[in-house]
Structures are given as C-alpha cells and as structure tokens.
Amino acid sequence: MSSTSSKSPVRLFNPAGLYDASANGYSHVGLVEAGVRLVFIAGQGGENEHGTLDPDFRLQVRQALGNLRTALAAAGADASDVVKLTVLIVDHSEERLHVFGAELEAALGQGAKPTCTLIPVPRLALDGMLFEIEAVAALG
Template identity: 65%
Template sequence: MTEGSGRNGLSLLNPPGLYDPAPNGYSHVALLPPGARLAFIAGQGGETADGWLSALFCEQVRQALKNLCTAIEAAGGTQQQIAKLTVLIVDHSEARLQVFGEELVHALGRGPKPACTLIPVPRLALDGMLFEVEAVVLLDEV
C-alpha cells in the first residue's frame, strides 16, 4: 500500500488490490483523524478576480486551481491539507484529463494527491466555463 501523511494526521492511501491512481492525480482514500476540523471550499472556476474567463481549457484549469488555493489559504489551510477534490469537466477527454493532471502537479507539487472524483458534465454555471473544482480541507485545530 502506498501512503502519504500530511499535516494534522491526514493520510492518503492507495490499498493493494486497486490500481495506482498517481498518474491520474489522486489517491483512493483520504483518512482523517477523529475530531478533524474541516473546510468545505465551493466550486472554483477559471475566472480571474475581475471576472475574466479564458476560452482555453488549460488556462481555466490553472486559474481555478489558483482560486482554490486562495480560498484554502483564506480558510487557514494549505494545499497539502486537501483531503478530497471534486472536479467537473465539460466535454471530458483523455487530453483534458492529462491537462488537469499536469496543472494539479504544478499547483500541489509531486507528492501524494488527495482523493478525487472527476465528473464529466455537459455544461457548468457560466457560458464558456469548462472546468470547476471543489475541495474538502483538513484544517489545523483551533
């Protein structure tokens, strides 16, 4: 079993008998300690602070992950404390999965990745929006 442990007792696990998800940017299991304090980060799209949205998928992914990190930091957490991601991709393809994986490494580093569910969707909230990501984050105790 491959395992990674982060701050606050967050353990990311890939049990024997399941394929290695690391190349696709996630872990099968995120185990939180008893009494964990969590932050739930709403879906972040690729809009800049002034509302601009690129038409390019790769730029939307990069900006959405940047927005996610900004929200996590505002909650008092770090990228290494992400327990679970939910990713929504319009017109999902293997090529878009590869872009997401590359941008995730850029945003979170090369270590173990959080548990993740990717959901292909036909459309998101705004016209032109191609990517959205939300997170559950394990925070430090108060």
C-alpha cells in the same frame, strides 16, 4: 502505496488490491483524524477576481487551481490539507484529463494527491466555463 506526511491530520493512500491511482493524480482513500476542523471550498472555476474567463481550457484549469489555493489560504489551509476534490469538466476527453493532471501536479506539487472524482458535464454555471473544482480539507 503513497501517503501524506505523518504530521498531517490527513492520510492519503492507495491500498493493496486497487490499482495505483497516483499515476492518474489521485488517491483511492483519504483518512482524517478525529477532532479536526473540516473546510469546504465551493466549486472554483477559471474566472479571475473580476469574473473574466479565458477561453483556453488549460488557462481555466490553472486559474481555478489558483482560486482553490486562495480559498484554502483564507481558511488557514494549504494543498497538503486537502482530502477530497470533485472536478467537473465540460466536453471531457483524455487530452483534457492530461491537462488537468499536469496542472494539478504543478499546483499541488509532489507527493500523494487527494481523493478525487471527475465528472464529465455538458455545461457549467457560466457561458464559456469549461472547468470547476471543489475541495474538502482538514485542519489539525
């Protein structure tokens, strides 16, 4: 069972009776203490600050995770405050899942990962957009 730091208002874990999801880069359960501020981050794609998308899936994932970190920082949060992720992947495959997992590990570091739902989709908002990630974070 993995868990976040006891100082965080967020507790992430994989309870007994469910498979250990940490190997797949997420936790089954996220608990948030009462009295915290919630931060909702809109879906972040792989576009840079000028709106340009790289056609490479990995580079879009990396940019989207960077965009997510920027949005979190603007709200006074960081990766350890994230409770829930929703991920949308165009033409999802196991290969793309592994790319996402590796990039998520690089972006969020060691330790418990947020709860996460991955949704394969046929298309996203912009032509050429292959990846989008939204988040809910909790600030103590």
